[in-house]
Amino acid sequence: AQKVTQAQTEISVVEKEDVTLDCVYETRDTTYYLFWYKQPPSGELVFLIRRNSFDEQNEISGRYSWNFQKSTSSFNFTITASQVVDSAVYFCALSEAPTGGFKTIFGAGTRLFVKA
Amino acid sequence: DTGVSQNPRHKITKRGQNVTFRCDPISEHNRLYWYRQTLGQGPEFLTYFQNEAQLEKSRLLSDRFSAERPKGSFSTLEIQRTEQGDSAMYLCASSSGTPGDTQYFGPGTRLTVL
Numbered sequence: 001a002q003k004v005t006q007a008q009t010e011i012s013v014v015e016k017e018d019v020t021l022d023c024v025y026e027t028r029d030t031t032y033y034l035f036w037y038k039q040p041p042s043g044e045l046v047f048l049i050r051r052n053s054f055d056e057q058n059e060i061s062g063r064y065s066w067n068f069q070k071s072t073s074s075f076n077f078t079i080t081a082s083q084v085v086d087s088a089v090y091f092c093a094l095s096e097a098p099t100g101g102f103k104t105i106f107g108a109g110t111r112l113f114v115k116a
Numbered sequence: 117d118t119g120v121s122q123n124p125r126h127k128i129t130k131r132g133q134n135v136t137f138r139c140d141p142i143s144e145h146n147r148l149y150w151y152r153q154t155l156g157q158g159p160e161f162l163t164y165f166q167n168e169a170q171l172e173k174s175r176l177l178s179d180r181f182s183a184e185r186p187k188g189s190f191s192t193l194e195i196q197r198t199e200q201g202d203s204a205m206y207l208c209a210s211s212s213g214t215p216g217d218t219q220y221f222g223p224g225t226r227l228t229v230l
Contacts, residue, residue, distance in 0.1 A: 004158075035218065043205065045159070045221035091158050103149070103172060104219060106158030 002027055004094050006107035013082050014115050021077045021110045023092030029053075032096040034068065034075045035104065040088040048090075051075065082114045118142060120222035122208050128228045129198055136194045137225045141210030148191050149219060150183055151207040152176065159207050165191060166213065198229045 003026040036048040089109040151159035167188035185191040209219035
């Protein structure tokens with residue numbers, strides 16, 4: 001069965017610190033997709049990144065980077081030099097249908113507080 | 117703005133009343149999803165449509181819940197005889213239907229059942 005675990009409920013950092021949000025997933029499929037979404041206080045989920053199970057290459061986008069490791073079933077998200085605007089709830093999600101776009105299972109989220 | 121839109125944004129109702137929410141997906145997207153999110157939790161899948169066909173329903177979707185997408189464009193989610201436990205944020209998302217496609221979310225409808 002699908003499962004996504006975000007063990008960190010809340011993280012608090014001071015601006016400019018680096019922070020890593022952990023995500024561990026469970027799936028029996030060999031083809032699956034992983035996602036990260038950001039939910040700021042306004043409430044709307046914002047897509048950040050998608051990864052398929054065949055692409056373990058790490059990705060960097062500005063201050064954001066993602067580390068996908070199939071061996072440990074983890075898809076961790078690092079924010080470098082955090083800013084107050086990064087304060088939000090971050091969700092990791094898994095979709096395992098071969099054709100994708102099927103139901104997506106979300107973790108419980110990690111609330112990040114970035115203090116000035 | 118060509119993102120996913122949802123109406124109303126907020127709904128307050130009394131227990132036992134019926135409510136209906138609307139979702140307008142991104143225009144070229146043929147898949148549409150409904151999720152429910154309660155405080156402190158991630159979104160939970162309710163149902164999804166491929167064009168006008170409803171292809172899967174979660175067991176979370178009791179008989180009081182019904183969703184439609186009559187012309188494969190906008191969708192409605194109706195809750196009959198609302199209960200206090202229905203209070204939540206109802207999220208709609210749409211996607212293009214390509215393999216591993218990304219779901220883009222609307223702002224949600226917050227339902228409060230008194």
